[in-house]
Amino acid sequence: MEQKELQVTFDINTIDHLGVKLYSTIPPMIAELVSNAWDADANNVYINFKNEGEKTITVSDDGIGMTFSELNDYFLKIGRNRRVEMHKDETDGGRKVLGKKGLGKLSMFGIGKKITISTVKSGIKNTFVMDYEQLKDCEGNVYKPTVIDYCIKTDEKNGTSFFIEHLSRKSDFDIERLHRNLQTRFHIYSDKFVVHINDDEKYEINSNDIPEDKCQFIWKFPEDFEKDFDTETYKFKDLFEFGKVKGVQGKIYTSQTPLNKDVQGIVLFSRGKLVQEHSSFDDRANDNFFQYMSGSFDVDFIDNSFDVDNCSTDRKSLAWDIDENEELFKLQELIKKLVSIAQKKWREQRKAEKKRKVSSHGYDVDEWIKALNPAERPLAQKLTNAIIENDDIAEDIAADYIGCIKDMYSFEGFKQFTAELDELQELDNEHAIKLLTDWNTIEAKEYAKIAIGRVKTIEQFEKFIQTNASERDVIQKFLEEFPWLLDAKMSKFEREITYTKLLKQKFNDESILPESNRRLDFLCTNSAGVIHVIELKRPRIKLTMKEIQQICEYVEFIETQSPQTQGNVKGFLISDNMTYEPGANKYRKGLEKEGIFIKSYSDLLAEARRYNDDLYKMYEDISMKKNNKSDK
Structure with a gap:
């Protein structure tokens, strides 16, 4: 059988303006091919977007397909008005014809420069390629696509497929967005006309219903x-x-x-x-x-x-x-x-709806306003309306805001403040509303923020201990920055103070000092005025009687040289190796009565964590009371 030619008669300006430039995005181009599938009485359209390697798009359907002559006489004829030419506006399957202008096939050139089209009708297959660059270079405004399969017998079912390649885009296809866009472009989806995208069930389109x-x-x-x-x-x-x-x-x-x-x-x-x-x-x-x-x-x-x-x-x-x-x-x-x-x-x-949901949290807005005296109602109404009508405030937050306003409405200062805001016409501002409702919890929230930050600091200090960090280069500097790790109430702190400096600056004692100028690791005072003498040891150093005697001498020296500190000086020897040489542990227990303590770094961390957990629990308790109140 002699192979015949396919032919497109065109004006390159028509191709450019009604194809390349008009269809520069994917959704309308795909929509044209879906429309073709509908007019071909297809039940399914299969779309595949390939991101790996060279990007391509494949669109195929199970419609009636086209013969070679139909490709020439109908499909490749630009500007063909199918309804006028066929004198009917329904398909053989009784569908209303969507195609009208005969320009849909040009849409593919707006996305890719090479199109392979294959169609099967009644056991006969035809395949051809349209190349945009070849089309532009042809003479006489007549383009002859390259025929690949000419009237080949096949067992394949009826249908038409379009393989689009040489795409200009570099970025990956956004399948979610393409699915969403395509779903809104037709009202023809049903169990008899289904669009399948990338063989993924979640992207199947088979209904026009809004979820x-x-x-x-x-x-x-x-x-x-x-x-x-x-x-x-x-x-x-x-x-x-x-x-x-x-x-x-x-x-x-x-x-x-x-x-x-x-x-x-x-x-x-x-x-x-x-x-x-x-x-x-x-x-x-x-x-x-x-x-x-x-x-x-x-x-x-x-x-x-x-x-x-x-x-x-x-x-x-x-x-x-x-x-x-x-x-x-x-x-x-x-x-x-x-x-x-x-x-x-x-x-x-x-x-x-918002009022109903707020009421389900225990705040019947209308009933509460009705119970107020006539002078209070207008402002209360304006306050609640500002919250309920603000689209940016969710129902649960609105319930919290109204609950706070209801609780605070008995305070004259609160009503005066809201009245001033009202005069400034600020009540429709969410920040102003939030300002009105945060009084009860602001202090607790600040404590909670401090506690959360301190827990992170504790975790970092734990890492230093676990890695046996240097007490002078690391641990001392860290405790100088965060003295609350030693005592949650610590308010003053000085590092490596000499006895001379101690007596001159802290206790104002002019007595003659011994010539020795021994150094302390830390001398701190807490908010109650109690002096803490702190001697740090590297975490893994074994404690001996020598270290215990040293902290005792420090405490005794201060109390002796500054009598006003008597009873207000405590000594702390801190390490993380609680293995004592013989006799040291018994001696240690007796010293606690004298205000001298031997602690591990683990003890300090546990106490700091417990204290900050209590701060956070304070905030949770206030929030719980507030929630319980709203449930009543």
Whole structure:
């Protein structure tokens, strides 16, 4: 059988403007191929994004496929209006045809420069390659794709596949985002038309339904808006009737939390295909509402004509600026009005929902305000409204804030302070609200922060002990920086003080000193005025009677030279090896009655940790009491 040629007649400017430049992002290009699969009565579309190595995209379907002549006469014919040419707007399977402009095949050149297309129909397979660089260089505006398979018999099932390579992108495909975007581009998904992405079930698209966990409120048109239009002017009643007559159907929904920007706003579908990307339909869309709002409407009537085309070429928006198109103008006004009504409903319902959740924490806002005297109610109402209507404050936090305000409302100083804030019009500011509600816990929180920081310091000190760090170069310097490790109440600290300096600066004693000028590791005082004489030893040094006698001499010297310190001097010998030579341990126990202690570094760390744990527990206790109060 003689191999025939495929042929594309084109204008390179058409390819560039309606392919390369118009479809410069992946989602609309993929949407064109999904649309082709729908029109081919496919039940499944398989999309594979390959990130490893050279990036490629494969899109295949199980539709009816195409013969060689159909490729030439239909698929490769640019600008073919299928509905006009076939005099029908339904497929053989009874689906409404989505294709209209005959430009979808150009979309692939906006993403990749080489396209391999393979199609099977009735056991016959045809495969060919379109190369953008070759297309640009051909003469006479006639391009002949390279035929790979010409009418080959095959056992493969009907269907068409597109293999796109030589992509310009370098970064990996964001599969999550592509899935989300593709899901919002059609209203044709069902168990009879499923899109599979990378053979991953979580990215399978088989439904147009909005996941329930994404929605807080949903309003459907027309049923949930009819009463709102009944109370409006004749103009708006006319818009409502227009929507019903034209078969407009859809919904606006809001989420619990702000939505991703790429799904905020209203999308419009005609015949199940996107004709208007996400839009707020509001020129002043700076309200928080628009961060939470999304929705979709089916407006099939705008694309029912074989001849009139209300859609932009890239299907991103309707041609709203078409002169004297009264139907498009009315549709736009209708959607604007629905968004405005939904915005009002959202505020009312969100406020009621937040009040209900706050009440479940034990704070019935309305009942509490009702119990106040008439002079107090306006400010209390404004305070609670500022909290409940603030979209940035979650329900549980709002309950805490209102609980605090309720508890503190009996204090005149608190009411005076809030009144001053009210005059400054600051009550809608979350920082001002937080300032009002933190009085009860601020001190405890500060203690808790200190405790958390100290625990980290304790952990670092433990590492020094475990590695047998030098007492002079490491341990002394560390304790000088953090004296509370020695005593949680330590307030003053001096390092390696001589007896002379000790007596002159600390005890103001002019007595004659012995000539010896022995050095101490530490001499510290705590907040009670008790002097601590501290002698440090390297953690793994074995203690002998010599070390014990040395600390005793230090304490005795100070008490002898400065009688006013009698009973207020304590000695500490610190190491981490508690193995004593014979007789030393018995001698040690007797010294504790005289205020001389031998401790391990482990003892110090345990005491410091216990004290700081108590600080943190203080904060937890206050928080628990606060929570218990809110449960009543």
